[in-house]
Amino acid sequence: MNPSAPQPERPSPSRRRFIKHGIALGAALVAGRVAPAHAQSPPVPDDPSRVVGGPMLPYGERSPFEGALREKGPPSMPDEWGGNFTPLGEMLGTITPSDLHYEVCRGGIPTIDPKKHRLLIHGMVDRPLILTIDEIRRLPSTSRILFLECAGNTRTEWGAPLAPSVQFTHGLTSCTEWTGVALSLLLREAGARKNASWIVAEGADATGNERSIPMAKAMDDVLVAYGQNGEALRPGNGYPLRLIVPGWEGNINTKWLRRIKVVDSPYMTRMESPDHTSLMPDGKARQFLFVMEAKSVITFPSGAQRLPGPGFYEIKGLAWSGRGLVRRVEISVDGGKTWRDAKLQAPVLRFAHARFRLDWRWDGREAVLQSRCTDETGYVQPTLAELVKVRGVNSIYHNNAIQSWKIAADGSVHNVHV
Amino acid sequence: MNPSAPQPERPSPSRRRFIKHGIALGAALVAGRVAPAHAQSPPVPDDPSRVVGGPMLPYGERSPFEGALREKGPPSMPDEWGGNFTPLGEMLGTITPSDLHYEVCRGGIPTIDPKKHRLLIHGMVDRPLILTIDEIRRLPSTSRILFLECAGNTRTEWGAPLAPSVQFTHGLTSCTEWTGVALSLLLREAGARKNASWIVAEGADATGNERSIPMAKAMDDVLVAYGQNGEALRPGNGYPLRLIVPGWEGNINTKWLRRIKVVDSPYMTRMESPDHTSLMPDGKARQFLFVMEAKSVITFPSGAQRLPGPGFYEIKGLAWSGRGLVRRVEISVDGGKTWRDAKLQAPVLRFAHARFRLDWRWDGREAVLQSRCTDETGYVQPTLAELVKVRGVNSIYHNNAIQSWKIAADGSVHNVHV
The missing domain is CATH 3.90.420.10 (Oxidoreductase, molybdopterin-binding domain)
Structure with missing residues (x-):
């Protein structure tokens, strides 16, 4: 049996069982990359075990099939000015690789x-x-594992939702281990x-x-x-x-x-x-705001991604607070009507990104996904309406409102305000 | 006052105070890179604040002045076979960047x-x-932050100490966050x-x-x-x-x-x-050894490094155990006669590298530095003599003995067995 052979069109034994029993793994483990594909296609052996592989290198490189990149915005500005956004939708775990840590510059590097x-x-x-x-x-x-977040992160969301993806709504935050x-x-x-x-x-x-x-x-x-x-x-x-x-x-x-x-x-x-x-x-203007308040965002499923069909998915995201530990993250799949507690990946570290996850079965109907963070001070991440009621819409900075992702019946995911 | 100007030859006010008071920061904060230098020297502005900097990039690069690299061994073997050693002597904190994570291959990548x-x-x-x-x-x-260690890590140390640096004595261990x-x-x-x-x-x-x-x-x-x-x-x-x-x-x-x-x-x-x-x-041969026992090594000062002179230094290193949490790391500067507890960087995570540190004032005389790890089971890292007494010298694998670094009067650091 050759596991490298193309997958047959008919359901495999494993997939049949997922369908039959309809348990955790779900009915729709169908093929199809969920995240945006950047893949190049270099020549590769049909069976890599039949040939000697390549040499070990002094300094690593990614697989040529991987291509997550930072993207700069706004596009009108020169390369020395603006934000360079972490592709949060493609990030795993809690550590951001230094190569993809967000950057903000006003005079170049x-x-x-x-x-x-x-x-x-x-x-x-x-x-x-x-x-x-x-x-x-x-x-x-x-040494300490710490998030950083630009005060202007999520600034696109004060008005109509224009940013298509979590990279551009929330990608000005990252988390690495700092030593000094x-x-x-x-x-x-x-x-x-x-x-x-x-x-x-x-x-x-x-x-x-x-x-x-x-x-x-x-x-x-x-x-x-x-x-x-x-x-x-x-x-x-x-x-x-x-x-x-x-x-x-x-x-x-x-x-x-x-x-x-x-x-x-x-x-x-x-x-x-x-x-x-x-x-x-x-x-009047608020000055010396300093602290980044509790915030969270779902990174999967998120804007510009596509669910290949109904079935099991793990909802994943990141939460953080500039006032201390993240204590709780709740998830709604009905636009904020009902909430369920997500699992927080241990260890949750003070002032670091916390990864949250929740098992979910998508029934194929329209859904609006939200996450809501509570930190150790008891502060609860506000809705956009709550935030605007207090702050108006001229704040630019420190938008920590709950983010909404709408999943359409075709599986496409969109940035919406509800 | 231009902080980018070359440092004057005479002691600065700050350095005078370090000398006068002789407190924590020590008498010998003299110039001179401690770690091996790989620096290239690209043209750089005399004052970087006078010119617009470079563009932000989609995927990061190191400064051209930084050059820590993995090195492959043994040198007699082709690039597809052997170990690719993490430069532990130049690593900071507990997370190993993926680009420098150790690799062992027998048939290439x-x-x-x-x-x-x-x-x-x-x-x-x-x-x-x-x-x-x-x-x-x-x-x-x-997701989980975990060390990996090749069973053959430190295999050079069963016999006479041949490996010059911590990269080659202990560089087949690294620590990253794994998701799956x-x-x-x-x-x-x-x-x-x-x-x-x-x-x-x-x-x-x-x-x-x-x-x-x-x-x-x-x-x-x-x-x-x-x-x-x-x-x-x-x-x-x-x-x-x-x-x-x-x-x-x-x-x-x-x-x-x-x-x-x-x-x-x-x-x-x-x-x-x-x-x-x-x-x-x-x-007889022991088989299915599996667990990597408690181990530690001082990464600074370590073999092939050089201390520029007497004075304050922070002794730094890494400890880990395949049986659970690192509970204690002790440091000796007299070849194992006396021991002091090192500080463990919080959080100490199960099956992850733990960073330890200890303030030390070098008096300029010959010294032999050692670290000794105790894990949560109470197991204490053995001396090489203790290990050899039980295992003999044909083991090749699973050498977790205490490592000794001798500091000569000229500040040079050498791999020794004591």
């Missing part, structure tokens, strides 16, 4: 020689520091003064991307990171140094970090005024 | 079209199954019979790599994995399907998985007889 790069810590300190990368890498270190030095260690070493209440972090790119951070957070859990998923940071994620501010909006996680100034008030920089502020219905 | 690949489950079952990748990816899934389907689900679906006590797994490469696995383990925590660190498996790690057998020797984690036969006894295949058996002093 600088090329930095780590031997020339310095980190300056100055301002209201007794002992200004200038540190090389080698010096920083010799200090006591720590506690910022508190460096601030103590520099002798930050008692009356200092903020720091201002600055990157070495063309924008500087200055951001003010309260001293309490800076002394709590902020990292000066040089490592990501076991290696050095990728250039688009801040090589050789990035400030990692767990649970806070992506932009404040300063890439290409080169200066930290210890100060006694926020600096009202471009990136915190007018950028990263939210205009409210009364004409 | 097959090229497999996932659309043509099938998984056959047959033998002592009521309903043989033939599954496509699409079908497998639709089933209930799970529980094998127990597939075996239940196939209707594995009550009197079936083993399975035989077979890969689609030129070797087949058949291995027998007891049914109790197969029904416990084994995965049929299609995902690694968020993406599809890499070709060298089994694309498109790999059996993942938590805590057991790497070879039994069958790559390119294409057949599982349910049987009532082990099949005594080439890969389990004579391969992966250990010849004992009495002339």
Whole structure:
């Protein structure tokens, strides 16, 4: 029996049983790739066991049949500006490979020689520091699996649903293991003064991307990171140094970090005024929002995917909260009328993506899928209507509303607001 | 003040304080990359903030200044045969990037079209199954961060210490997040019979790599994995399907998985007889060793690295156990006479690499560094002498002895047996 032979047209014994018994595995394990196909088709042996395989390589490559890619938006902007979205619909588990971690740039990705790069810590300190990368890498270190999310993630969803896929509605969040030095260690070493209440972090790119951070957070859990998923940071994620501010909006996680100034008030920089502020219905703007509130999204089935037919599916998605642990994710398949608890993949880590899953049998009729996250503070992810009622529609940033995916009778999946 | 400017030759204010106070950060934060340098030197701007940076890319690349690579051994063998060692001395945190995950091949890396690949489950079952990748990816899934370790990892250390670096003494272990389907689900679906006590797994490469696995383990925590660190498996790690057998020797984690036969006894295949058996002093061979016992190794400072001078260093390393959680790692800097507890990076996960760290001040005199792991069963990693006393020196496989790194007065680090 040759398992590499083409599958016969008639139902195999296994498929017959799925149909007959109609249990967990479902009636519709039919062929057909669910996710968008990027596959090339290089020449391959009919039976790979009959030939010697290829050589082992010093640095890995994907199979030529795999092609998940980040995509940049908005399309009107040059390659140095905008967001580079993680293909969440094709991601598995909770770790995002560094090659596909989202990026947001306003002045391109600088090329930095780590031997020339310095980190300056100055301002209201007794002992200004200038540190090389080698010096920083010799200090006591720590590692942590953490999500990042751009404050502008899901900004398309304030108005009519335009983004076709979860990559473009939610792809400005990713989750990797970061390694670095506690910022508190460096601030103590520099002798930050008692009356200092903020720091201002600055990157070495063309924008500087200055951001003010309260001293309490800076002394709590902020990292000066040089490592990501076991290696050095990728250039688009801040090589050789990035400030990692767990649970806070992506932009404040300063890439290409080169200066930290210890100060006694926020600096009202471009990136915190007018950028990263939210205009409210009364004409005032919220500023220094910082924390990414509890949020979740179904990544399968999601927009632009297609279900090949009725039957068993595992609904899968990601949940996260900038206020701590994800405690619960519920799923609705009827547009929010009824909810069922999803399974959370253990271990659920504070400030990391949590993978949730729920077995589901699609009956072939129209369905609207939603997920709703509750974090350890008891905060429940709002509907879009609830969010708009409080915030209006001029916020741009911090849209953490429940996402809806409509499955049409033909199996196609669409972004809808219900 | 330009932090990108070259560091002055005279001690900076920060360095003076480290010297004066002699506290944690130590007296010797001098310049000089500790790890082996692979850096190229592309043209870079003197001040990257003065120019627009490069474009965002669909799929990431490392900085041109980073060059950690796997290395293949033994050098006498063709590229399709042997081990491809993870550069553990340059790895950070606990997650190994898929590009640098170790590989062992005996017939090269097959090229497999996932659309043509099938998984056959047959033998002592009521309903043989033939599954496509699409079908497998639709089933209930799970993800888990797990180490793999080749049974032959550290085989160089039975005799005189020849391997110069931790890459070649211990680099046949790595740790990634695997995603797939529980094998127990597939075996239940196939209707594995009550009197079936083993399975035989077979890969689609030129070797087949058949291995027998007891049914109790197969029904416990084994995965049929299609995902690694968020993406599809890499070709060298089994694309498109790999059996993942938590805590057991790497070879039994069958790559390119294409057949599982349910049987009532082990099949005594080439890969389990004579391969992966250990010849004992009495002339008998141990067989079906399976579990990778508790083990640890210091990755910094380690062989072929060099300490630039006396002062503060963080000793770093990895520990793991195929029997469950790592409970404790102790470090000796005097060749095993005295021991101190290292810090374990939280969360410590069952069957995953645990990162340990310990602050240390090197006084500039000769030192021998060792780490010793204890797992949740109470098992303590043995010295090489203890291991050899029981096992002799013909075992080849399953060498989990304490590793010693000698630091010479000039800061050079060497592999020694003490």
